[in-house]
Amino acid sequence: MAMTNDTPTISRAGASKDTAVLNLDNSTGYRAFRAGGFGFRRDGYFAHISFPTGNHVMSIDAFLRALMRDVAWGFFYGTVNFDHVVGTVNHYGSVTLFAGAFNDAYTEAGRNHEELFDSAALMDIFKKMLADWTNDGFDPFAAPTETGLAWGSKNGANPNAIGRQRVTAKRMVGLPGDTPVRTDANGFPINRHFADVPQDLPTVEPEPGFENEVSAFNLFAYLSRSDVTWNPSVCSVVGESLFCPTSEEYILPIDHGNDRAEWFLQFSDEIDWDVKDRVTGRPRARVRMKAGDIACMPADIRHTGYSTKRSMLLVWENGSPKIVNLIASGKAPVVPVIF
Amino acid sequence: MTATTKFGSLNAYEKGRVTIINDNPRNYVFSNVFEVADTSAPYERVAVGKNFEYVIEAFRAEGESPWYSAAHDEFVVAMDGEIEVHLVKLDNPDSVVAPDSQGAHRLPGDPKGRKMGKITLRRGHMALLPVGSAYRLRAAKPAAAIMQTILGPETVEKWATICQTKA
């Protein structure tokens, strides 16, 4: 499972299902969790992650924002780095949970650790952790100025925020029977940063009998009504070519190390991308994208992005399950265009 | 605070850039769809993104396009200006484009089939160009658009011309 629900899954021998919900901490009210040799606990400010070769700490707001993406995207494509130490690698049926595996200082020191899990088992414990650690009023998908705080002791829960259904159009948003357009009436008001985005509809004039096939919608208006940030969702499909536009504000909460090339087309405003090596984490480039700019993220890098004003970004993915093996075996280049 | 959303247009676009630390700028295949549309011939379908067989083409709509058809769905997004899409349901689509072919094919003349209808797109509007149909675009004034499709005989690849090559 990645961007579409029908990506074939590969099960791997030896993928562990050994996870556990642990005790409740009476001083904070949060539960601890275990996945194999990895331990997870939170306090007022931090997520504490332990593993056989070390331990790690992340600010809890950043951890929950990253965990939310990993859960909502079904471990996504390739590597989801929560930060420079902890993350997951999707094998589409099984998933590696790691610490320091993509950090050259950790690997050189032998401080890295990784374990292979059955995807459903790790997903289950991640969902339980996300539910237990997300307090009432904190929405990990929202921009920081649009939501409450993640800090403090256990204070309720926010199941509506973390249980959002992912949008995956089968053909195109707005077609009969496909995912609907967003309106005030179905709970998607225009975001405060996009109040000036025109909401006009395309003029669609079908001849009788072709009402279902002559179809268009206002994609920019659709994106102006997104209630989440950094959450690409499928809006149109040509074979395995997936247009996954999204609205972006503040920081992409993960450092995405894709296992295939991925493209960005900036529809509005501006994003600054920080690009590092996928394996070592060493800086490689910065990419500043303005409206109309299009760029490729090669398959051997990781990237995170920064958007001060909420912006519209087209994320373009090739969902073909064949690509991972082609790139891994050297049969396809890490850059999709050589010129 | 009142935020102002910045879109690009053929007449006013600003480009960002790749700043290299330890890499080759060509690996980012960085271009700008308005610049590509502005500097290419009308309806020249220039690949600005490619992922195996799939492409994003950018083009300038100006006047009337040829008729096109593909053996799969395509999607068009207007990025600037106003573009009319005219659709015809082909009587015999397999005789127009081979069913296993990829990308848009230019038709030699007018398509044989029933009128499906017309769509008028403005900035940010996306339309389906359904399999089994032929389409023609029309723009009274220069407009810019992108196409979600597959690399085909009409796709123009001129990466070295459109992309950033210097660090």
Ligand SMILES: [Fe+2]
């Ligand atoms: Fe990404």
